[in-house]
Amino acid sequence: MGSVNRTPQVVTIAGSDSGGGAGMQADLKTFQARHVFGMNIVVALTAQNTYGVQASLPIPTYFIDAQFQSLDADFAIKAAKTGMLADSEHVEAVVRNLQQVDFGPLIVDPVMVAKGGATLLEPEAVATIKSKLLPLADVVTPNLPEAEIIVGRPIKTNADTIAAAQTIQQFGVKNVIIKGGHRSEDDQAADYILLEDGSSFWLSAPRIATANTHGTGDTFSACIAAELAKGQPLKSAIVTAKAFLQGAISQGIFVGHGHGPTNHWAKLSDKVRMSETR
Template identity: 50%
Template sequence: MTKDYPQAVTIAGSDSDGSAGIQADLETFFARRVYGASIITACVSGNSYGIHDSVNMPTSFIDQEFKDLGDDFHILAAKTGMLSDANIINTVVKDYQLYDFGPLVVDPVITTKFGTMLLEEDAFDAMKNELVPMATVLTPNFFEAQKLTGLDVDDPDFMAKSAKAMQDMGASNVIVKGRHDDPSQTKVSDYVLLEDGQHFNLNGPYFTTDRKNGTGDTLSAGITAELAKGHTVADSIKIAKQYVDGAIEDEIQVGHKYGPINHWAR
């Protein structure tokens, strides 16, 4: 009976305003009809105006979360989000190798969508050298791809070259999310490189809105949910991308400033 319903887990930080992190992941799992479990790595206090405080979970607590889920649930796919320091990253890597939680989607939370660095250097090194090689699917934004590879963002072939470089680091499949920091742009183009060498672009409209919090979390959670349901990597990425575009387009008015996307959208 415990294997009858697709189950997935998010390994990430809790966001008190519900727009991102574990809350966005669980909302996505629910919308995609997957049972969602969580392994909390940190708690963040904030609202639509900004983040105001955060605290990391003890690594012993993270160990226990892994054990409790591994002892009881049949997790078919997992994803990572905010892993804020090297100790937490190394703990997650160690524990993930102990339990069979299926394919791993790594959302490398390294920089913001505008390029602001979120990790200290030792944590970045642990992310790059320990976690990225475990990724079934790696989902960096444009600036995270640049940070991971060191390649020139002005190269017209940057997205393809960076995806190949991240595969060479050990990630099996890579989606590099296109830039969306120019209000004059009309579309966003993501680049996908699959393990077998197939590659394609996913093009979508650029939405002029301040309701975009949790977009990256939702994309990676959507991919995870579809993998848990047994879809291929390529189909999981395409379905998740379509879901995210709909969640951005169909705005929900929550919060006063930078609000969440709409996980109820269809």
């Protein structure tokens, strides 16, 4: 019995993407690629492809409870991440369960809008995430549109990004990563990282002209969770996640007719650069 639960284990608490490019499917592929054992707690089902989301079906909260209880009874989960949480009722169910288990560091990917434009989070749930989920989070990873929704103001410049991260940190989350991929006028995709100790830095990589970016947010946050589960320091985990995502985009695959998925078996990119706050 001495070898029981020695393999690093990670859980994604998210929605299912029937098209396989985002949601818990992207998370599980990332976990596998980063050599951790992945498991999932399903919060919602979607009928989804690279064109967008055609239908969604939230899971009854009692069944979310059952999934948490089942995993907690058997596994030694070392990190967890959240993705699509649907609405306030389901956010509250996830929060309630997270308060009853120890699944290690929590990475919150505040999924709000799909690549095709479909809303994946009911508006009233934003307030629930801010007041109840973020205080439990070790890391939150909004993209620019999500960060704008959270702080309630536009983010146009680097100074705006820095101020937004500081605002988000005030909700109780320890570490904030605002992803800059949506700032299309820049030739570099630059992410701003504000750490718990007040230090900060930028991570940048060349912007790639491609429509195959479905599931990038899920993949990035899942990689951070995987690295933390293996015992990597947070800063190293973030850098690895950026390199993993850059590789997954730049070494593309071609699936579907719309916003295609990234390549989860790609090699880490060597194009990621770190710089001081600017």
